[in-house]
Amino acid sequence: MSAGYFARVVPALALLGGAAAASACPFCSGPSLTLSEQVDRSDVALFVAWRETSKPSPDGSRLAWTKYEVLETLPGRDRGLSPGDVVTAIDYQPSEAGRSYLLTGYFDGIDEKVIWDPPTELPRGGFGYVRDAPSPEEPTPDRLRYFVRFLEHGENAVANDAYGEFANSPYEKIASIADAMPREDLARWVADEEIDPARLGLYGLLLGTCGGPDEAGLLGEIVLAPSDDIRIGLNGLMSGYLLAAGEPGLEKLVELKLAAETVPGPDGEPVDVPFSETYAAMQAVGFLWTYARDRFEDEAILAAMRTLLDRPDMADFAVRDLARWKDWSIGDRLFAMYGRDGQPPAVRRAIVRYYLAATKDAADHPTEAAAARAHLEELTELDPETVEDVRSYELLFD
Numbered sequence: 001m002s003a004g005y006f007a008r009v010v011p012a013l014a015l016l017g018g019a020a021a022a023s024a025c026p027f028c029s030g031p032s033l034t035l036s037e038q039v040d041r042s043d044v045a046l047f048v049a050w051r052e053t054s055k056p057s058p059d060g061s062r063l064a065w066t067k068y069e070v071l072e073t074l075p076g077r078d079r080g081l082s083p084g085d086v087v088t089a090i091d092y093q094p095s096e097a098g099r100s101y102l103l104t105g106y107f108d109g110i111d112e113k114v115i116w117d118p119p120t121e122l123p124r125g126g127f128g129y130v131r132d133a134p135s136p137e138e139p140t141p142d143r144l145r146y147f148v149r150f151l152e153h154g155e156n157a158v159a160n161d162a163y164g165e166f167a168n169s170p171y172e173k174i175a176s177i178a179d180a181m182p183r184e185d186l187a188r189w190v191a192d193e194e195i196d197p198a199r200l201g202l203y204g205l206l207l208g209t210c211g212g213p214d215e216a217g218l219l220g221e222i223v224l225a226p227s228d229d230i231r232i233g234l235n236g237l238m239s240g241y242l243l244a245a246g247e248p249g250l251e252k253l254v255e256l257k258l259a260a261e262t263v264p265g266p267d268g269e270p271v272d273v274p275f276s277e278t279y280a281a282m283q284a285v286g287f288l289w290t291y292a293r294d295r296f297e298d299e300a301i302l303a304a305m306r307t308l309l310d311r312p313d314m315a316d317f318a319v320r321d322l323a324r325w326k327d328w329s330i331g332d333r334l335f336a337m338y339g340r341d342g343q344p345p346a347v348r349r350a351i352v353r354y355y356l357a358a359t360k361d362a363a364d365h366p367t368e369a370a371a372a373r374a375h376l377e378e379l380t381e382l383d384p385e386t387v388e389d390v391r392s393y394e395l396l397f398d
Helices: 002-018 035-040 124-132 140-150 156-167 173-174 181-190 197-211 212-221 234-245 247-258 275-291 298-310 315-324 328-337 347-359 366-382 384-396
Strands: 042-056 065-074 088-089 100-107 115-117 262-264 270-272
Touching: 002 298, 002 384, 035 100, 042 124, 065 124, 088 100, 088 115, 124 156, 140 173, 140 212, 156 197, 173 197, 173 275, 181 197, 181 212, 181 262, 197 212, 197 234, 212 234, 212 247, 234 247, 234 275, 234 366, 247 275, 247 298, 262 328, 275 298, 275 315, 298 315, 298 328, 298 366, 315 328, 315 347, 328 347, 328 366, 347 384
Parallel strands: none
Antiparallel strands: 042 065, 042 100, 065 088, 100 115, 262 270
């Protein structure tokens, strides 16, 4: 498949994922169920060690099974079991003697037998972490104050789970514990090339949330540098940079990542700004509109997004966001750029959707709505096929 295919499809998939998890950290991909949630939803929860397993018989007369030795129990979820007891799960789970797991299960509702979930491998160093974790019923900020201490824990299973707790939490709740964030550790982690890159977006966002000028400088060195790599977590790092640097940082991001298609490289020669870098910067600007309008002027955020209207590969995303933000000031500009040579069909469809949205906002913006309606009528004459396609699509989801 062509590079252009991935340039369009990968961001679209990212947008779908973001829509599905709008209440969670905007740049973090977390587990569907964290360990504390797994325990909370179970009737029985044990820390166990694998002992032996058996495959089912070829004729089906004997089921598979796996035996575990109970190492520790969780209060209220022990089902009368004690350390040293052996439990048998009807499942084939190959492992090695001594490897430890969190084993949870639920009563079947008929004869109170336990249906065991697939075990979750957990080194013994993580038992205390799970045992002491606050319940999901407790306020999110209180829970995050516990989990923030385990980011980059020595046990990778623990560190991944602590990350997952943040990834599954709304940013507003995350921001409320800025005073508890380990600023020095976060600064070290975002600069460490050995850190799991999947966590960098969160760490950059946390650092910007609790940081100031020094942290803005560090994050700026990372995100503003020219790069031809696809950098995982860059959207979170950029958002953290903007939080720490303020509007001067937004101006630099516009200059080097949104407006520019080439920038000076390390040797002074011009290098291309990859689509992935510009797309991440666009997401960071969107983050400001959603979460930081108390710290940035609306016009500064809107102006940054409008920069992308001159980028054929990005204009449809920009038009979509500007319509969602009800920036009806660009109607004439969009009409002037409609149908330019080489303009992708996605941009034309985005412009038509923009006008349709503007006409629906007549109660609050009558002048802009009237102008949008006039532009839409002209486009119906100039490009009836596109207008009809968009109208039909809109009716399906109206």
